[in-house]
Amino acid sequence: MTADDRSLPLRERKRLRTRRAIADIALRLFTEKGFHATTVEELVGEAEVSRSTFFRAFATKEAAAVEAETELWTTYLGELADRRPSGPVLAGLCDTLARTAGVLPPDWDHRYMATRRLILTSPALLGHVEYQRTGVERQVVACLAEKLGLDPDDLRLRILAELATTAWSVAARDWVRDGGDGGRQALTDRLRDAFAAVPDALNLSPGAS
Amino acid sequence: MTADDRSLPLRERKRLRTRRAIADIALRLFTEKGFHATTVEELVGEAEVSRSTFFRAFATKEAAAVEAETELWTTYLGELADRRPSGPVLAGLCDTLARTAGVLPPDWDHRYMATRRLILTSPALLGHVEYQRTGVERQVVACLAEKLGLDPDDLRLRILAELATTAWSVAARDWVRDGGDGGRQALTDRLRDAFAAVPDALNLSPGAS
DNA sequence: CAGATTCTGACACTCAGTCTCAATAATGCA
DNA sequence: TGCATTATTGAGACTGAGTGTCAGAATCTG
Known part of the structure; x- marks a missing residue:
């Protein structure tokens, strides 16, 4: 289930790594600036992924938090x-x-x-x-x-x-x-x-x- | 607490009446068309109040439902x-x-x-x-x-x-x-x-x- | 009736979440 | 290794909820 599991196909590993990266950055930004005050825009900028990718990984901003x-x-x-x-x-x-x-x-x-x-x-x-x-x-x-x-x-x-x-x-x-x-x-x-x-x-x- | 209570000032009675009217229409429309499929725009049209009035009566669309x-x-x-x-x-x-x-x-x-x-x-x-x-x-x-x-x-x-x-x-x-x-x-x-x-x-x- | 207070409607604005489409990357098979 | 298939990404347009402002109307007080 972890992103480093070599038994998983590369695609899946990448997907999980991205998901984890987004969640970590989300938690950090929300803690620093507040949940409401942080926009998804900023978040995906920091995480270097597109908005699309964010909403593919998490259904809502809340879910990422x-x-x-x-x-x-x-x-x-x-x-x-x-x-x-x-x-x-x-x-x-x-x-x-x-x-x-x-x-x-x-x-x-x-x-x-x-x-x-x-x-x-x-x-x-x-x-x-x-x-x-x-x-x-x-x-x-x-x-x-x-x-x-x-x-x-x-x-x-x-x-x-x-x-x-x-x-x-x-x-x-x-x-x-x-x-x-x-x-x-x-x-x-x-x-x-x-x-x-x-x-x-x-x-x-x-x-x- | 009801909108017909004559002891309440007129302003308050009107406010409660409006609130009740919105809630009733919301429940009807949401039941007919679905909660998600009904927009606040339609709702306030039916209730003959402005969007502003709606959001003054209820903090969110959910609350009205x-x-x-x-x-x-x-x-x-x-x-x-x-x-x-x-x-x-x-x-x-x-x-x-x-x-x-x-x-x-x-x-x-x-x-x-x-x-x-x-x-x-x-x-x-x-x-x-x-x-x-x-x-x-x-x-x-x-x-x-x-x-x-x-x-x-x-x-x-x-x-x-x-x-x-x-x-x-x-x-x-x-x-x-x-x-x-x-x-x-x-x-x-x-x-x-x-x-x-x-x-x-x-x-x-x-x-x- | 006059002045203070509260409520309303109109409008512009931000931002979350959805959708489509073209480009790219991974996979499976010859 | 080369190629077709399939999944993933990024870009951008779009909808709709929720917020803030402000002028005007309705209500309240005296």
């Missing part, structure tokens, strides 16, 4: 598909997310943190990742329904898929806020904490802290 | 703010949503169903409502944190806020699919079912249907 986020969820869905169901489903999703965090490439940390920080500054980006998230959840539900032999409309599956992404979201938010201190281990620790908080949340009542 | 959805969440936040915390928080959120469904104006049903159907046809609209949803959840967390004297970053609050909107979402999806049969009562029944499914979801394991 959140490439690291996309990698995360693509990997998550891949890991989930490979997995055999055993034990409580929610725990399984927690493990899958932890495994995902372990499998992502080393340079992903920095890109993801930059992306998340960027998202905090731009409604358009938040909108884009939230939209992306619903797509991921839909696929998780479909995958689980298939494996467990359940109706894809089962209320419980949707609740589980949503809880998993929420737990990630909360864990990642705090991890990013602390500058990624403690690396992937810290991230997975926070993730387990977030999943552990779910039963507590259901029992939460006023007065009982 | 999902006005009924916006009414729902605005009402929800209002009901939540009025409420005193008692008993389990999740049950409280369920009650608040049920109450919200009861408080919305009679013509809301049709507009909401048309809106939800429209959303299924357009990624841009789905993105918009999902973005809107995160804003609502953020406000719910802030409101609950205030009332319960908890940290707004408390993991459990975010989980609860998310579960509530998920439960609504699932309940409304099925209700809309069945054409709103059974009216508001059917909607609140489905809502209670969805909330009831939450503990089941947590215990879900392969094999146990």
